[in-house]
Amino acid sequence: MSKVYGLIAAALTAIVVASPARANEQVMEYVKALQNATIVQASYAGLDWRVNDKSSYKISNVLLNGTSDNFVREDTGTGYWLQQDMKLSMAGEQKMEILLNKTTGQIEKLLVNGQEQKVPESNVEVVEMKEDSVTVAAGTFKCIYAKIKNKDDGKISQAWINPKEVPMTGQIKAIAESQLGQITQELTSFQFAPR
Numbered sequence: 268m269s270k271v272y273g274l275i276a277a278a279l280t281a282i283v284v285a286s287p288a289r290a291n292e293q294v295m296e297y298v299k300a301l302q303n304a305t306i307v308q309a310s311y312a313g314l315d316w317r318v319n320d321k322s323s324y325k326i327s328n329v330l331l332n333g334t335s336d337n338f339v340r341e342d343t344g345t346g347y348w349l350q351q352d353m354k355l356s357m358a359g360e361q362k363m364e365i366l367l368n369k370t371t372g373q374i375e376k377l378l379v380n381g382q383e384q385k386v387p388e389s390n391v392e393v394v395e396m397k398e399d400s401v402t403v404a405a406g407t408f409k410c411i412y413a414k415i416k417n418k419d420d421g422k423i424s425q426a427w428i429n430p431k432e433v434p435m436t437g438q439i440k441a442i443a444e445s446q447l448g449q450i451t452q453e454l455t456s457f458q459f460a461p462r
Contacts, residue, residue: 298377298387301349301365301436305372314369316349317460318342320434325404328450331357335452339435339460345369349435390418401427401440403453408432408439434459 305314321338333355341348346368353361366376377384392415399412410429416422422444430437434457441452 298365298374298384301374305367305374305436314347314367314372316347316435317462318347319460320458321460322434322438322457323455324438324452325455326353326355326450326452328445329448331355333358334455337435340364346375391415392418394423399427403440403455405439405454405456410439433457 316339318339318341321336323337324335326333326335333353335351335353337349337351339347340350343366346366349365349367351361351363351365353363355361362378362380364376364378365374367373368375374386377386393413394416395412395414397412398409400407400409401412402408408427408429410427413426413428415424415426417424424441424443426438426442427440428437429439433439433454438452439454443450443452
């Protein structure tokens with residue numbers, strides 16, 4: 268698996284909530300994808316993120332709409348705290364905090380709405396990957412497109428990423444299957460912290 272494959276896995280963000288049980292299930296799917304990506308990223312050169320790297324997304328499907336604001340909140344010396352603040356039409360506000368080890372990419376701690384959660388395991392494979400371009404509210408980007416299959420349940424997700432132009436995981440757009448139908452997440456704005 269190459270660095271690109273790991274970064275692509277991070278774009279599998281299917282955080283959609285309609286009830287507390289579904290909220291937890293969908294958050295765990297996001298965490299699985301993030302874990303795959305950060306482990307691979309770290310194996311090449313460590314995670315080279317900066318405090319205040321930011322990206323914002325529009326989340327939509329037939330039943331709900333919302334936003335997700337993501338940022339690197341803290342550099343602990345050995346890791347980064349990544350925070351994701353979501354506002355969703357059917358579920359209200361959700362806050363996810365993830366402590367990632369800079370060297371290994373492993374998630375060391377996961378908090379959802381202030382409550383510590385067990386970090387789930389992930390089992391995905393990339394079934395298609397190609398160079399592409401995509402247009403979203405934040406602009407038009409050259410990127411890598413990937414179709415990703417969850418080996419456990421057979422669900423397919425699609426991702427468009429470019430970690431050189433978009434902070435942290437590089438996600439520009441993601442489409443994923445869920446219990447609520449197809450969910451789309453599109454980049455609306457981003458900002459790299461000073462390097």
